[in-house]
Amino acid sequence: MEQLLRQRAESIWTAAIRSVLPDEAVRRALERFHPQGRVFLVAAGKAAWQMAHAALAVLGRVDGGIVITKYGHVRGPLPGVTCCEAGHPVPDDNSFAATQRALALVSGLRADDTVLFLLSGGGSALFEKPLLPAEELQAITQALLACGADIVEINTIRKRLSAVKGGRFALACAPAAVYSVVLSDILGDPLDMIASGPACPDSSTCAQAAAIAEKYRLALSPAAAALLRQETPKTLPNVTTKITGSVRELCRAAADACRAEGYEPVLLTDCLCCEAREAGSLLGSIARTHAGHGRKRAFIAGGETVVHLTGHGLGGRNQELALAAAPALAGLCGCCVFSVGSDGTDGPTDAAGGYTDGEALAALTAAGLDVPRALADNDAYHALQAVGGLIMTGPTGTNVNDVAVVLTE
Numbered sequence: 001m002e003q004l005l006r007q008r009a010e011s012i013w014t015a016a017i018r019s020v021l022p023d024e025a026v027r028r029a030l031e032r033f034h035p036q037g038r039v040f041l042v043a044a045g046k047a048a049w050q051m052a053h054a055a056l057a058v059l060g061r062v063d064g065g066i067v068i069t070k071y072g073h074v075r076g077p078l079p080g081v082t083c084c085e086a087g088h089p090v091p092d093d094n095s096f097a098a099t100q101r102a103l104a105l106v107s108g109l110r111a112d113d114t115v116l117f118l119l120s121g122g123g124s125a126l127f128e129k130p131l132l133p134a135e136e137l138q139a140i141t142q143a144l145l146a147c148g149a150d151i152v153e154i155n156t157i158r159k160r161l162s163a164v165k166g167g168r169f170a171l172a173c174a175p176a177a178v179y180s181v182v183l184s185d186i187l188g189d190p191l192d193m194i195a196s197g198p199a200c201p202d203s204s205t206c207a208q209a210a211a212i213a214e215k216y217r218l219a220l221s222p223a224a225a226a227l228l229r230q231e232t233p234k235t236l237p238n239v240t241t242k243i244t245g246s247v248r249e250l251c252r253a254a255a256d257a258c259r260a261e262g263y264e265p266v267l268l269t270d271c272l273c274c275e276a277r278e279a280g281s282l283l284g285s286i287a288r289t290h291a292g293h294g295r296k297r298a299f300i301a302g303g304e305t306v307v308h309l310t311g312h313g314l315g316g317r318n319q320e321l322a323l324a325a326a327p328a329l330a331g332l333c334g335c336c337v338f339s340v341g342s343d344g345t346d347g348p349t350d351a352a353g354g355y356t357d358g359e360a361l362a363a364l365t366a367a368g369l370d371v372p373r374a375l376a377d378n379d380a381y382h383a384l385q386a387v388g389g390l391i392m393t394g395p396t397g398t399n400v401n402d403v404a405v406v407l408t409e
């Protein structure tokens, strides 16, 4: 690895993620929040603790609250708020128990009460009260995650199997008002799909749910099939929603961070959504085109790529992207490609993403590793680990998709 280049890249991803922590966005979203009665805080998702922390800094206190986030994401106690950690991406008993506590908190509220609902991606697994046996919901979730369905398809099914998704949580809060602040981790910000829209009128239909179940040949019990035929709320008069942050801010923050390191930033896209390894190969080719021109340039691509699991290795979309760039980068000086998940967890790993430069391919070869073989086995984690190419940030407190950057000079 070229050490100085790696340090510059690290400064860029660290600064970019720091500037999309939800604190400032939550503060802005609460500028016009002046409720008259009691306020109860419910925060769910990977950024829940950070969002709740920011809201408390603005409000000073709440009349009760609960944070439901992923394991390892609670950063300390919050005054007047119960902090719970639970399973992701498949809901577990702690998801169900914490959600039950949230429902108890909002039951029996009055019309002059307000539920401040802070929502971020990951909420679909963390915030759940299933309408069918837990084991069946978990099996359907696992099947949906493995079948290649996209997040909108997955959440269209999830909504109908749940007592809190697809707007049903807002119904449970009524007659209290719900003030919902949403951090987007889905491209295009479809509000009702982010964390399966617990406080958002559902735009999807039973016919769409049936078509998705058919397309992926989901194994459903008669009870689950009947739930798919039950419509979700289409209007929710007690809800006000503010969207606070998305991948666009992440790309802007990455561009600012690149500029601060002396690179001229070029935004390629903020809606990257192709296969991770194709994106990596393309970004590697972009590096090769611009290498050696004597201009320090940074090409930025934000979004969320996809991985189709064919092997049994360990990895994530950002790691696959970075590894797939290695062949095109081989031999180039001062050029690298990195890709990082803003939430700090890429796939089922403890890495946030991956980094490769002009020396990576030779290092992989020297370690007896082969890029196509590692990709075929979906084992980017171990390949990158062998050459110091893993990006480790730990849970970051935000969740606004991923950013990939090509640095050239």
Ligand SMILES: O=C(O)C(=O)CO
Binding pocket: 120, 121, 122, 123, 124, 125, 151, 155, 185, 186, 193, 194, 195, 196
């Ligand atoms: O559904 C979820 O929880 C997601 O992560 C997408 O918002």
